[in-house]
Amino acid sequence: MSMLDEDMYQYPEHLKLELAALPAKPGVYIFHGTSKTMPLYIGKSVNIRSRVMSHFRNKNEAKLLHLTTHIKHIEMAGELGALLTEARLIKEQKPLFNKRLRHAKQLCSLSLQPRGVEIVYAGDTHFSHKAQLFGLFSNKSSALETLRAVADQQRLCYGVLGLERLAQGRSCFRYSLKRCAGACCGKESLEEHQLRLEQAMESIRVQCWPYDGKIAVEESCDGFTQYHIINNWFYLGSVENLQEAKSMHSTAACFDRDGYKILCKPLLSGAFKVIALD
Numbered sequence: 001m002s003m004l005d006e007d008m009y010q011y012p013e014h015l016k017l018e019l020a021a022l023p024a025k026p027g028v029y030i031f032h033g034t035s036k037t038m039p040l041y042i043g044k045s046v047n048i049r050s051r052v053m054s055h056f057r058n059k060n061e062a063k064l065l066h067l068t069t070h071i072k073h074i075e076m077a078g079e080l081g082a083l084l085t086e087a088r089l090i091k092e093q094k095p096l097f098n099k100r101l102r103h104a105k106q107l108c109s110l111s112l113q114p115r116g117v118e119i120v121y122a123g124d125t126h127f128s129h130k131a132q133l134f135g136l137f138s139n140k141s142s143a144l145e146t147l148r149a150v151a152d153q154q155r156l157c158y159g160v161l162g163l164e165r166l167a168q169g170r171s172c173f174r175y176s177l178k179r180c181a182g183a184c185c186g187k188e189s190l191e192e193h194q195l196r197l198e199q200a201m202e203s204i205r206v207q208c209w210p211y212d213g214k215i216a217v218e219e220s221c222d223g224f225t226q227y228h229i230i231n232n233w234f235y236l237g238s239v240e241n242l243q244e245a246k247s248m249h250s251t252a253a254c255f256d257r258d259g260y261k262i263l264c265k266p267l268l269s270g271a272f273k274v275i276a277l278d
Helices: 003-008 013-020 048-056 059-067 079-093 140-154 190-200 257-269
Strands: 027-032 041-045 070-075 108-113 116-121 133-137 215-221 224-231 234-239 273-276
Touching: 013 048, 013 070, 027 048, 027 079, 041 048, 041 079, 048 059, 048 070, 079 215, 079 224, 079 234, 079 257, 108 140, 108 190, 116 140, 133 140, 133 257, 140 190, 215 257, 224 257, 234 257
Parallel strands: none
Antiparallel strands: 027 041, 027 070, 108 116, 108 133, 215 224, 215 273, 224 234
């Protein structure tokens, strides 16, 4: 913490009434300043009041507290809804003090082909329905870095993977260094090479959308029930009755990496009741 932060910090007495009005329930909270279009900070918690209070006590957040004029909140029925709403609002409103959950303009993945690997982009490929995708990367460089790391760990061939050019009829340079098992020169079959590659990347496999269309995910807390409407891993919004869900657009604007990461494990594990809407 800088001396400026220490000098600036004062307990935000001007926000005491705002804090008192916050519920001790799950949801999203929004710190607002003088701007009418850009909030200062958006966060989420299973206990909104407690989490906001922790901001008040943090001297490292002196500047945020100094600039805050009021705090809004959105109550949700649980942590899942809070996570989804926070992620969507951060991308939509781009708050000044949030540094994550921004749109990845070059979101890409590694697509396993019968012979080798291709980098595909979310803008060109429907990630929710394409099989054999591995990893979600912000850019091509990150994807290639991961592929090289897997190749190094598993003694896979850079040439077969398309990471370097192979001279016809010759093994790659890494084979002479015993860093390649020999798929480039017939010492290992291409099928075995591909199988080892797929097994090595299984932990980052992108799961296809497992439903026929739009679904509602039910979540409840203290008698308050919400239905989170999802399609192709994309969060469309939350409603309190299923009739409202019918008016929501069914088509996702794009593949949402944050939505996928939030939803994948809970949905595939059966942790929530899921209602098919299409």
